[in-house]
Amino acid sequence: MTTVTRAPERAFLDNDALMLRAQDVSKRFTLHTQGGTSITALSDVSLDVERGECVVLAGPSGAGKSTFLRCLYGNYLATDGMIAIRDDSRAERHVQITGAEPHDVIALRRSAVGYVSQFLRVIPRVPTLALVAEPLISRGVDENEASERASALLARLNVPQRLWPLAPATFSGGEQQRVNIARGLIAGHPLLLLDEPTASLDAQNRDIVAELITEARRRGAAIVGIFHDEATRESVATRRLELSAPAASLIH
Template sequence: MSEILSIERLSKRFEMHVLGDKRVVGFEDVSFDVRRGEFLAIVGESGSGKSSLLKCLYRTYAPTTGHIEYAGREGTIDLATCAERELLALRESEIGYASQFLREIPRVPAVDVVARPLRETGVDADEARATARELLTRLRLPEELFDAYPSTFSGGERQRVNLARAIAPNPRLLLLDEPTSALDPKTRESAIDVLDSYLDDDATLVGVFHNRDVVEAVADRVVELDDGQLQSVRPVGEFGSEVAP
């Protein structure tokens, strides 16, 4: 199985200017590969660097050192150093991201929030809204909320909209930061089913999780971080009770 991502000696350090330029290490010297078509889970205690690592893969954060070689449709590109316009083009066409929190445009109905990335790729408005409604239904969002504004929703409802928006355009690489943290068990199961059945078979997913049941249900392999250091990369079956809840 070929790699879609190759992370080489990646580090992220933060300079806290309000604390006299104190340096805080997010994570240090992390290297691993992500195989095309797999679901890779990133686990570790709070503060271990999981979300910072994922944000560097999406380049919400600029890595301090290291490389992220991405095997895209048009060739290999280093996500850590490529030009902003190249990065934005990949986000529009190949790479998706869902954070824990939905940052919605005010006064835009939930169904249009989800349909928007499809419309941006040229999908007809009616078809995009139909897909959005299907995803929101499968994620157990009440139908009466489809045309309501997500700013009025609960945390779990907003998280469902956010996940549906990331899944809708069927990205080639999907990065997920605690996408099910605010969901009840039944909705969490629905989210796992949507991830498994809606995305293409060769789609690659990298997700940060705390819930061991979710990791065991979705992951092929698990990256474990501890205090900003890479501890291991192993098949999920080898973790068992070691996966942190």
Template sequence: MTMNSFVTNDALMLQARGIEKTFTLHQQGGARIAALSGVSLDVERGECVVLAGASGAGKSTFLRCMYGNYLATRGTIAIRDDSKPQRHVMLTEAAPHEIIRLRNTTMGYVSQFLRAIPRVSSLDLVAEPLVSRGVDEDEARERASRLLERLNVPRRLWTLAPATFSGGEQQRVNIARGLIAAHPLLLLDEPTASLDAGNRDVVADLIVEAREKGAAIVGIFHDEDTRERVATRIVRLASANAAYVQTDSGVLQTC
């Protein structure tokens, strides 16, 4: 498929082609580590593509490239944007302000760790993505309250900054913040890693609901039960320094 696929395929949300990422260790004599080599992937609305593979296969690196945190060394990543005549933005060539705009309107991201703003309450932290999109503050806080309650975050914590919360409590706040805006593209990096079984089930339900409403989702889930519940397709990355191709079955295999 070529980049005009966004015009011919209304369901397509993300297209990655030939993604390579090499890290240069400047403090270690300029040593170079190949994290990704030739990864390609298409993701459509209503899909939850789970990235699988051994540690070091580049799963989190690939997610960060798709979110624009890392600039791919080679290859292209395009994100659907129907406001553009070509119906997409080439993320790998986009200016920083364009990436920020896409994150506000299109791409949600949940990492393993909450990056909390000091002295901002959990409720306001979760509501902020809605407020930044023009939603009335009272409505945003009400929607944040419902999501925090569903994620079993104790009400007594809502007015407190989450810096002193337990790891599981912080992660549930993090998930609420990442999901509240209902972005059409969601990137999830082990969102359930620090959660107990009951709360993993709640998060899995939320992910399935987002998928059924049409979100395109790419995620990493080390918990096998969660992976099986949310995935519509599993893409396996091989070890670093291998080359990859996408097969019809969605499996990335070494060339």
């Protein structure tokens, strides 16, 4: 873990390589149906990630790895701490997503942050090819070029061409996950958050995904990911961040 020494107001200006800064991030959930019990899922996690790094989150089940990724993406609002992500369109060169307006978070996701979850969540009846091409089109890429690039990536991920005109809701788990990976990687975001992207894949397709992740890192992407497969983890990681389960997880 990189030692955090500078506030985000200067850090992104002083270091062109810095893509992500998280300081003392914690997350608690309140169970309103169980008498207001509070569960601590994540406690005081700090991390800096620079371009060209792949930081793998490690630790036992319950350590908060997926919770941390969702906080980084803005799906969960951190209870405590600060998360900032580089945005070179701003004078301060970053957006502090802990407290940002929703439209700023959405814009940041479009321009800077790619996210691959364990499960594909899409609008029903949208064809696979259109689904994968959409992140490019939303960034202004011509539709024909976007479709060509989507086709090439789907082919590389061994998604059969006969499936491209179909919506992926009825695909196998492995096919859906490969579509999910293609959609998450195609836009070449400078920051990638990957939550077990290879969990549903066989060894051959895990290797292909590991190659794509390594290529993204070598192009300069900053990557934070969870990989339960040890071979994939060893293949892609430049370093690890070890998380441990919070000492006291229940508060009544």
